[in-house]
Amino acid sequence: MKNFDFHNPTRLVFGEGTIENIGQYVKEYGDKKVLLLYGKGSIKRNGVYDTVVKSLKEAGIDYVEMSGVKPNPVLSKVRETVLLMKKEKVDAIVAVGGGSVLDTSKISAAAYYYDGDPWDFYEKKVKPERALPIYGVLTISATGSEMNSGGVITNEEEKKKWGWGSKYTYPRLSIVDPSVQKTLPKNQTVNGAVDTITHVLEEYFDGTKGTLMQDEFSEGIIRTTMVSVKKLIEDPEDYEARANLAWAATLALNGLNGLGRRGDWASHGIEHSVSAYYDIAHAEGLAMVMPAWMKHVYKEDVDKFARFGEKIFGIMEEDKEKAAVMAIEAYKRFLQEIGAPVSLSERNIGDEHLRAMAKNAMLRGPIGGLKKLHEEDVYEILKLAL
Amino acid sequence: MKNFDFHNPTRLVFGEGTIENIGQYVKEYGDKKVLLLYGKGSIKRNGVYDTVVKSLKEAGIDYVEMSGVKPNPVLSKVRETVLLMKKEKVDAIVAVGGGSVLDTSKISAAAYYYDGDPWDFYEKKVKPERALPIYGVLTISATGSEMNSGGVITNEEEKKKWGWGSKYTYPRLSIVDPSVQKTLPKNQTVNGAVDTITHVLEEYFDGTKGTLMQDEFSEGIIRTTMVSVKKLIEDPEDYEARANLAWAATLALNGLNGLGRRGDWASHGIEHSVSAYYDIAHAEGLAMVMPAWMKHVYKEDVDKFARFGEKIFGIMEEDKEKAAVMAIEAYKRFLQEIGAPVSLSERNIGDEHLRAMAKNAMLRGPIGGLKKLHEEDVYEILKLAL
Incomplete structure (x- = not known):
């Protein structure tokens, strides 16, 4: 066995009916305005979008939306997300979806504090010193991204699909409600x-x-x-x-x-x-x-x-x-x-x-x-x- | 399966030769003066005491000692520990030993910020709002106390051996070096x-x-x-x-x-x-x-x-x-x-x-x-x- 150094600070909330508390959790940690990040709309069909929005509103959390993250998430969407977040000056990201949405949230959270191109992190030209907090709401169990610091992004132009992560990009809290995966x-x-x-x-x-x-x-x-x-x-x-x-x-x-x-x-x-x-x-x-x-x-x-x-x-x-x-x-x-x-x-x-x-x-x-x-x-x- | 809410913030450093870095870890988190808490002296025989003290000194960490924690740790020792910590105004505890030492460190860390008797926490008369940081150096694997928030203390006078813990009493960092357990x-x-x-x-x-x-x-x-x-x-x-x-x-x-x-x-x-x-x-x-x-x-x-x-x-x-x-x-x-x-x-x-x-x-x-x-x-x- 090799030596190791383990520190996973993500809080995981698991079980049926837990998503309706997302607003309360964001409020508990003191964040007031969030980016609501999601994919191509399945969360509107399975009701998760409505649950999240209702919960954020009830907790008095302001939000702006960015949708359209696709499977095998791409760099162009990351760039678009970071631009919107900078313009809107959000306190945190609420990432609702599967691994693609969570992975997109991680690099975006780090790039929020960086003036250059997000891909620079993947090329190891720059290291993050902080990142926006991420709240995950998982809708498909697969990548484990809800409780780790990593994310895989595809740079379409350069045909590079690479992984990256940092100790700042663990979600602060993730909600896993298996019942929403029934559909x-x-x-x-x-x-x-x-x-x-x-x-x-x-x-x-x-x-x-x-x-x-x-x-x-x-x-x-x-x-x-x-x-x-x-x-x-x-x-x-x-x-x-x-x-x-x-x-x-x-x-x-x-x-x-x-x-x-x-x-x-x-x-x-x-x-x-x-x-x-x-x-x-x-x-x-x-x-x-x-x-x-x-x-x-x-x-x-x-x-x-x-x-x-x-x-x-x-x-x-x-x-x-x-x-x-x-x-x-x-x-x-x-x-x-x-x-x-x-x-x-x-x-x-x-x-x-x-x-x-x-x-x-x-x-x-x-x-x-x-x-x-x-x-x-x-x-x-x-x-x-x- | 029942719903759950999991958050374990302890950083775990595991493997041979890791204890010699304890001073660096304490320094990394900004603590300057610690209580060095240990048991009845086995750490002096197996060399762990010397390793810890040398590491603290090299990192410029000031320390005071409290020894004599016994298996099935007792309330009287907790009281003695808290008194010393208050007098010496330490920033953190370095708990070197097994479950007894770690368990003693947890209630002591919380009681440091409380004027009444430490046992009040066990009787649920009072709840902690903070606790001193704890750095664990484990010398016997058994209780799991190195990576959880709980501790069992015996109130000798009242014949009560009870458990207690709070979200503030997870060790900040624990070192587990299995090689020191060879003896x-x-x-x-x-x-x-x-x-x-x-x-x-x-x-x-x-x-x-x-x-x-x-x-x-x-x-x-x-x-x-x-x-x-x-x-x-x-x-x-x-x-x-x-x-x-x-x-x-x-x-x-x-x-x-x-x-x-x-x-x-x-x-x-x-x-x-x-x-x-x-x-x-x-x-x-x-x-x-x-x-x-x-x-x-x-x-x-x-x-x-x-x-x-x-x-x-x-x-x-x-x-x-x-x-x-x-x-x-x-x-x-x-x-x-x-x-x-x-x-x-x-x-x-x-x-x-x-x-x-x-x-x-x-x-x-x-x-x-x-x-x-x-x-x-x-x-x-x-x-x-x-």
Whole structure:
């Protein structure tokens, strides 16, 4: 186990009926005028928008709106958001939506205090010294962004889909009400589950030894997610399954699962390059890329892949090498069972940009922790994913 | 799953060699003069005292000392500590030791800003509005006090051993260096493991339904603790086992495990009454009381006890009632295997004060979540524990 330094200051309010208190929470912390940031309108259909607006009004919180944040959120929207916030002089952001809205809020909160372009933070040209407070209201459990400091933004012009975060960009408070997720379409529920499991696996398969507590934690999150997503495919209104999936998704990326590990994150790196070229859902990209990544790297840690097979799929094969291969196949089958795509071709992606995507994944240098991946490795993985 | 509101602001620094930075951390947060609080001198034997003092001096932090905090920490020592802090006008407390020292630091930190008697907080006559910052340096993993807001203090005169905490008494930062625990005697390592497992079980067996994620988390902590303590009995210097046990102990009671549950805590309540009458180690009391509590209450949730048997001990018995009984026996056997006492008689406790202890457990009303326990229940449980 590696040494670690953990500090997650986000307050998490969880459960049915909690969103109606958002105004009170903002008031409790003394903020008077907020930016109400959201996506493309699903919160108007599921009633969350009305609940939030009513609550803000009742608490006497002034607000201005910015809508239209899209999945795989983009830099141009961040710039627009920051301009509006500067003009309106808000005290805080109320980010209502999924990971895209939360991710947009984080860079915007930091850029509020910066005169240059927000992308400078991603390029590490500048470091934040403060950020506006963020209040999250989560409407889809997937990215864990409600309880961490990170955000992924796509710079459309430069085809860069990168992650960034700072200790100032943890949401001050996030509300997770699983009951508002009852109306999500099946594919979004499935995507949330795949995102959750992938976050866990990016830390689980990193080669660090002596992390039994973390491994147990990881496996618990994965099993909970698998059981819950299957229940939700049967019955999207199952509150307990929604609640367990939601809590698993938050735990998967609030920092705990990665403690004492170095992490790998190569599959995310590769997926970001794929979705810099193709407008696919992030989780779909992960479902396509990760099994291919597994096949490419499993020999670096056969025992861990065998353990994964045993603890998650009950594979008791004694030959570790065989067990590892069986585990990867079982994971792929699970993804297929829940309706996730496991090859690029399922989203009509052919081999035309493989080389460019492989190069794109190297923009910030080689990636990966379990195995350091260079352009050729990524190219091979993408071919395996075809 | 029940709704919850979680906010744990403690920063946790974990790993070998981290204690030598304590002075820098205190300085980073701007504190200049601290109370150095510790126990009966084990930190002088294992070198931690020297490391802390050297680090404070190098960082230019002024300090005064208060030593002599004993296991099952007492109110008289809290009073003495608060008097010294008021006289010396310290900015913060550096609490070096185990749960007793940390627990003493919490009530002292709050009482620093209060003119009356510290016990008033425990009696709920007064609520804190602030507290001195606490920096923890943990030397034995057991209570989880390094990353929560609570503390148990014994009022010797009134024979009350009670818990208390507030949102102001989370340590600002705690350092956990598992390597300093290599020199702990076997019984203290075992006690830490029993304390950890009991904390988990007090939330696990509470009757709340729909908590799969929490159950998986609980079971992971328990299995990790069981594996690690057995390794440490074989080899007390096994760093990875120390690290896993330490991290499990922190996770067991930093709040996460109890989220979405109501909790039970009856075994703690009963143990507190036992150790208000007999000077036994807290964990020994828990090892004696909890299996008896299990026997008394398991029919309230046979399925959960059967699940416990399956997930922890691999018991696959189909008859749930039988499986539950087998699980309780297996848990008792595990405690015996690691050398924990499982009956009061093993610590020369007879039936002379059973009634008085049962009454004592009722001082703040009936206890328990899975089953509400009245005086007669506690009396029966104590008889079962004989």
